[in-house]
Amino acid sequence: MSPRIEELPQNDHDPTGAAPDRTTSAGPVSEHLGPVRSWAGLRHLLVRLHFYAGVLVAPFLLVAALTGLAYTLAPQLDALVYGDQLRVERVGGETRPLAEQIAAARSAHPEGTTMSVTTPPGPEDTTRVVLSVPELGDKQRTVFVDPYTAEVQGELTTWFGSTPLTTWLDDLHRNLHLGETGRLYSEVAASWLWVIVAGGLVLWLGRSRGRRAKSARGVLLPDRTAGGVRRTRSWHAATGVWLALGLLFLSATGLTWSQHAGERFGQALDATNGRAPALDTALPGGDAPAGDHAEHAEHGGSGGEAGDADPAAFAAALAAARGAGLDGTVEVTPPADPASAWVVAQTDNVWPVHYDQVAVDTTTGEVVSHNRWAGYPVLAKLSKLGVQGHMGVLFGIVNQIVLAVIALGLTAVIIWGYRMWWQRRPTRTDRTALAGKAPERGAWRRLPLTALVLGIPAVAALCWALPVLGVTLIGFLMVDAMLGAARRIRTT
Template sequence: MSDATLDASPRPRAAVSDLYRAVWRWHFYAGLFVLPFLITLAVTGAAYLFRDEIDAIIHADIKRVEVAQTGTLSPEALVASAVTAVPGRAIKYTDPPTAAASAEVTVATDDGRRMAVYVNPYEGYVLGTRPDRSTVMWTVRYLHSLRYFGPVARGVIEIVGGWTILLVATGIYLWWPRGQAGGVLSVRGDRRRRVFWRDTHAVTGIVVGGFIVFLAVTGMPWSQVWGGKVNEWANGHNFGYPSGVRVDVPMSDQRLTDTAQTSWSLEQAQVPETVPPADGATPIGLDAAVAEFDRLGLHSGYAVSLPSSPTGVYSGSVYPDDLSRQRVVHLDQYSAQPLLDMSYADYGPMGRWLEFGINTHMGQQFGLANQILLLAVCGGIVLLAVSGGVMWWKRRPSRSMGVPPMPADRRVFRGLLAILAVGGILFPLTGASLLVMLALDTAIRRLRGTASRAAA
């Protein structure tokens, strides 16, 4: 046997070991950054899956009414009752989604606030008022997206989404069975042994990893940079509407998302304008607009944004759990003619795919089964994060962060960095954070090397 043959056998094993170290090192960095956010996202996301049920219990005093045998009052009468209780200008009326639900009127007060006024639709009295979008579930939603903490925090969430995908990809490589039986789909040892937490982390990760990637990708449309740019790219050349939707009507500068809650595909859609008639005709009024929306077949619980000027429109929009019933209709405020009528079927292929993902992400698409599955996934994510933290704490050397060692052959980083570069191009903020992390890692290693040489 030649010397070349003798030297060949350890080389592949060394290369595999070096690649493992490189992947392990970046998995550690990704976990260090992502896991605290994953816990917050999982807890708030799990609660938001049951938003309607929770709000109906917590806010039962303003959201629930007894069904009366008499018919409901007219929308204009309900709005008048709301404005009497909270002086100002009514800007939105939300139709009761069920017979046992209250009507909601959004009022812009003279001091600049937006108040949600809940009215009994049968008797017309006000059940209560709250600042607009201040229910428990709206609070949870804003905590989930870190919206309370400004645009920088929302950018961090976008970075977390990209790093989460990296975390799962590197985790699968580390989990991949290399001849071992335990710790692949079973948990070994007891809690006093470090292997218990390693196996718990690995097995949980492989079970929920695919769901985590799905949630990260379907959460990206709400992100500040990536989501906004993709939305603009998909709909930006047609006043924010999907290509092919008829928009040959006058358009205002107002966005649909400024007037009512809307789907992701229509966040940048512009609201059309009414052309006031020359004969001095008067507006049709809210009652006639609601009657027209009912005739057009909008799903119950739709919101009607009221015109605020002679060129405004009545905008009816509804986004129920059933994607096929999503719809927005803008009515001419003088003739009640639909200026623009668009549903889920009118979205482009990318819009339909993303809306389907978003609907599933929110636990709506497949009913209770969707909610229960994602609740279990959220629980798995918390367990994954906690077990990773405990494993790191138990394994780390004393007075050290326990960063996995650098590979002996630095060339193994080339392929890994190429993959990271592709991810950075797809998700720009994540790419920028990867460069920052790489620079910090390099700087720390050089400082440590300098300190070691000085000590020697």
């Protein structure tokens, strides 16, 4: 007959309130029969996983939180640094024809070819004429034109529409300016963030000490009456509960365009037909237009031997798109070759978003195909909206404030976590240490066979879907095994 399994009280030495290392909540251990298997052993496994993940991954999360906090301020910093280019001096009156604005930009900057033109997002914004300049590589030269006077207000080297400052902050957050290798840091953070959050929630909600632990107040608010490590733990956990939904959202959306997990996500979208539909830009008949139309189509090319795009063709494509119902700010892109149509796409990222697209034959002024945002697959919509929410643009200033609060909250949670580790250190004169002892080893040996049979394949599948999580998890296990072996040698 197996011994009785009892839940032990919390203690001040474990960051989650689990049983101390010298005792197991799975009951006494027999020297002959080995540890008693129980689902209570799962808690001890979560305690150890949460501890090691917190200690080893928290530096990556802290860097991601601080760089993300800086990125949330990008719109305000852009307005401060590049206000002369982004804003018009006076608002009012009729705007100049688009062709005249493009001609003014090309007169001031004849280098390269016209890559696209973006209409002003608001009445106080400038028109953006984007030039493809070979010596800039994957960046572009954007010329800013006052739509009311057709005067050029300046130019910037941009990257997919982002100013130099926003591009710098974006690279800092994504890869620490270390290129593709640096992207591993952000993927480590995103891969482990949801694990740490989910494990912390289970441990905090599953604690069993006192009435306060079972009340909503005890879950959502810190215990100000406690002292020492208990007080720090309550602030750490209660703040984590408030941030949990936002942190899980950032983890999921960050993984969707990460280097390795993002590839797996793309494969899932392909398998479920969840990608956004591609706009059909082929002109009817598939051949280049003849006569006068052929000359017009050549000017519509994106550059190269065909020459630069005709400013009048931009205006014609815009007029056709407006007639098809594309309002608000749009981006007009010339065709890649004479057999392709012009593309006009809405670029309004603020809720409610507008992402309709049309392909226009400027020789006839007709819309030859269209993509409507309403017809996107659900997964494509969620992916697109998730990215915009992660970047802080989906709900405007509210989105920025929420992300800033989450970043500051995560920073505080990490600091409290390390403080708990320090508070748990031995302080006796005959036994001191810089930090507390790690939770008990060997918790997996007390798991029920059912948990092992179901859990191991599930973890293997998860590590396949999130390769960086799998590699780092193996690394943690190797480090833990080496530390255990070194400890046994010292003890012997």
